[in-house]
Amino acid sequence: MFEWYQRYNHLAEDIKSLITKESEILIVGCGSSRMGEELYDEGYQLCTNLDSCSVIIRHLQEKYKDKNPTFRFQEGDVRAMEFPSDHFDLVIDKALFDSLQCGESAPKNTHKALSEISRVTKPGGVYFMVSFLPGPALATQLDKPEYHWTVSHSKIAKPYLANKLTLNPEDKNTPKEHTVVVAKKKETVMEEGEENK
Ligand SMILES: C[S@@+](CC[C@H](N)C(=O)[O-])C[C@H]1O[C@@H](n2cnc3c(N)ncnc32)[C@H](O)[C@@H]1O
Secondary structure: OOOOOOOOHHHHHHHHHHOOOOOOOEEOOOOOOOOOHHHHOOOOOEEEEEEOOHHHHHHHHOHHHHHOOOEEEEOOOOOOOOOOOOOOOEEEEEEHHHHHOOOOOOHHHHHHHHHHHHHHEEEEEEEEEOOOOOOHHHHHHOHHHHEEEEEEEEEEEEEEHHHOOOOOOOOOOOOEEEEEEHHHHHHOOOOHHHOHH
């Protein structure tokens, strides 16, 4: 198991303030993170985990088969998801958006992913993202009319700094925080063009 950026316990209070035990949760690019399991163990049990890696998904389906059917693992591409529109109360993305930022097709891939995440989120629901990118740069990418989000961002200390174990204390250019983005989908979603009328 490997955990990118932040463990559940560092984010738990923020996440739990956004949901109830009846909330439908989607974790995109779940990898082998324990985020879903820890949410489940705290009673947030309607949780779908999506990843494009078939090996990870098969492994996790077997590992967590006792938590079925509400704790689900599905192989799939965040850029073209099979879930219905307006379905999830919360979509969690820890380090997936960042991995889509790599390569020549990054603008196209991130746009497809953000469009899909917005589509599957209920009006009033939230896209919760943890990233190594600075908050203002993320807000510029997310705060677009086509995604229908109200975007806010904050910083969270990188865990090794919180534990006072700096990898390279001399390196003043390395950001000491990750960014947490909360993008709340507007209750009333206007069709394209309507917003300019
Ligand atoms: C950097 S890892 C983060 C894993 C996990 N969220 C964590 O915090 O430890 C990114 C994950 O996204 C998955 N991934 C990459 N591109 C994807 C895509 N287009 N659709 C779904 N998952 C994808 C990868 O297989 C990988 O498991």
